[in-house]
Amino acid sequence: MKIKKKKRTSLLYQTNVEYGDWCLNHIENCAHGCKYPCYAMMMAKRFGRIKSYDEWINPILVENSLEILDKEIPKYKDKINFVHLCFTTDPFMYKYPEVVELTLKIIKKLNENDIKITALTKGVLPEILKNFSPENEYGVTLVSLTEHFKTNYEPYAAPFEERLKSLKHLHEAGFRTWVSIEPYPTPNIDPENKIDALLDIVSFADKIVFGRMNYNPEINNFKDARRFFEECSQKVIKFCEQNNKEHHIKFGTRYFDNKNTQTLFNKK
Ligand code: SF4
Incomplete structure (x- = not known):
């Protein structure tokens, strides 16, 4: 275009x-x-x-x-x-x-x-990135697997499958990869979305970043959104610990936050 x-x-x-x-x-x-x-x-x-x-x-x-x-x-x-x-x-x-x-x-x-x-x-990572520095790290954002969410909230981003496929290619080529599950919606916004299914599908990645959705008035219409995000955060942490993956929970997502956010990427 x-x-x-x-x-x-x-x-x-x-x-x-x-x-x-x-x-x-x-x-x-x-x-x-x-x-x-x-x-x-x-x-x-x-x-x-x-x-x-x-x-x-x-x-x-x-x-x-x-x-x-x-x-x-x-x-x-x-x-x-x-x-x-x-x-x-x-x-x-x-x-x-x-x-x-x-x-x-x-x-x-x-x-x-x-x-x-x-x-x-939220696009597609080109295959040619395989020829670039092995130090580079690549990530895609994936917060939902439902078509309803894609149509309403990410209308012009690449289809989920294409994003993941491109990331997996780079992962298999030996690059460090991560998936950003942010901004994660509450169930009133995306009723069919399930964090367990998402974690399952992105389980090949080296790191998972999780963060809540902000700035959307619908979040406030969901009773106990803070508890929901805390429960999801705990699932992400448990999943990553069990599967030997790095994780990072974005500031403002948990009940109690750790402001130390310096370890998201490997320093050179
Ligand atoms: S969140 Fe904003 S900057 Fe990021 S892909 Fe969507 S429109 Fe672009």
Whole structure:
């Protein structure tokens, strides 16, 4: 699909967000158009960068990303443990080949400079990633297996099966992989969804990240949502412990939180 383009003056930044170390967002907006709602879209609206959902689902490519990186990598390289793609958009919008192509060029450039990346998507991870640095880590988001949820909340993201298949390929090729079960909905939003079935289907991954849904008024209509999220968190932890997997429960999901969120990814 055709995509708008723009130029920017900077790209890499350091973040305190849970997945964080350094990050870059080489696309503005996101064609996946999740309706949980998407936090990045809410922020883009709040700061006046976009006015509507229709504007949000039209991605804009930062066409001079590679040139910016040529200047920024030497400046920041010594401070970077890894770069995460992306926090405010999706690096693998599967219906936009130009997005995927630029993402791959960026990963290649970072890896050539001995910088590890982590990438999270609701799109499809291309097979060619197998040829990139073995240090890289890849993840997909999967919070439900129901068509009802996909249609209503992730209308333009890749089908579940395709996301998982692409992740499994990379896992089998020896890469560290993770699944982000976030933002997990309450049963009034997605009645057929079952955390056990989800855990079962993503059990090949090395790590599971679990987090509750926020910012959706329907959550407050579910009696005892906090208890529900605590029970789900316990199931995730138990599953991971029994199956020798890493886990991370996102801040704000459990009754009592551990604010130490620094171990989500291996540092270089
Ligand atoms: S894929 Fe991520 S950034 Fe894109 S709309 Fe969905 S939640 Fe927002």
